Amino acid sequence: MGSLVNKRILLGVTGGIAAYKSADLVRRLRDAGAEVRVVMTASATEFITPLTLQAVSGHPVYRHLLDTDAEAGMGHIELARWADAVLVAPASANFLARLAQGRADDLLSTVCLATEAPVAVAPAMNQQMWNNPATQSNLTAIRKNAVRIFGPAEGSQACGEVGPGRMLEPVELVTLTSELFATGELDGLTVLVTAGPTWEAIDPVRGLTNRSSGKMGYAVAEAAAEAGAKVILISGPTALADPARVRTIRVTSAQEMHDTVHQHVAEANIFIGVAAVADYRPARAAERKLKKTETKLTLELERTPDILASVAALRPAPFTVGFAAETENLEQHARTKLENKKLDLVAANRVGADLGFAADENSLLLVEHEGVTELPVQPKAKLARALIRHVAARVRAKNAASVHVLRRS
């Protein structure tokens, strides 16, 4: 079964006997790490109750398009934006027809029209209905609109007939849904990511650190793995679990992070420095716990190595991406960093009371030598995927250009 860690799956349930499997599907999607919200059509509620799906998903079930309470909470546009993927399972023949026509006459069809996220359907119906040319031409139409079709399987049906039209089993649907995120954009490449804060010891129990949670760096590592890269994550102390499919190496200080990065950088095609590395450390860490004796204590600090600049200075250097957390003059500070550290790209974000470090959402300004690209406020997991898509396109363009130069020389 694939991983859906950090993924937000909007599950649409339409009216068909296979809807009895939707509760199990919700459980399995959640077991794979997804957050699941459910939208039911009116006829789906004839087969399974909203209360069941509310209980297994842990969230209220959405049913009505024109519902003032629902719109005040999470309306159809918010739901469409919230989703990383929409899966309609079971998808009835009627729903496929409505999707093919681009109808927006209930909540589920409207969300499918309004979302930018990938949409997949798992058809379930009687085999005659599946084979009917009307259904088949609806499938051709929705396929053309980039909707993915999962299944159906063949076998004995609830109506007693045998043939194609059975909904795929929940486990198979979880695997196929996780594959929606596997873009292959970084296939064959190695990405080295730093994340989290560093801890600079003052004595055995005290140290200098910062408020970095590591969430953004971990999301970047996961997005790179999803895009097909081999990923090495070098993380300072965080409370986060090691991401799936990523080799995570835990370090403590800036020096240790620097040394570990340099042990692995030779195999990296892309380096993304997301860590909030301490700029200064105590010149000497006391071997024993410092006692309070004087009224004033002066700590002498020295600079830590700049990991990012040291990677960018390598020849050959990987495609090097830095992060810049700024409270003001975002673009200007980021551009100075881009030039001083000789980077390929700086991802700048605004930090303040509720922004940046511990928050789940963020925005980024991607500053490059050629210009800037704005990635609007969104959950960090989505933002990380957008950053990886951007970096992958740049790296592909750079590789294509160097192949061209090699051919000409």
Ligand code: C5P
């Ligand atoms: O210069 P500044 O600390 O603002 O730059 C931030 C960027 O530099 C981040 O990408 C951070 O990971 C990286 N950095 C580093 N080593 C340091 C300080 C910052 O790699 N000692």
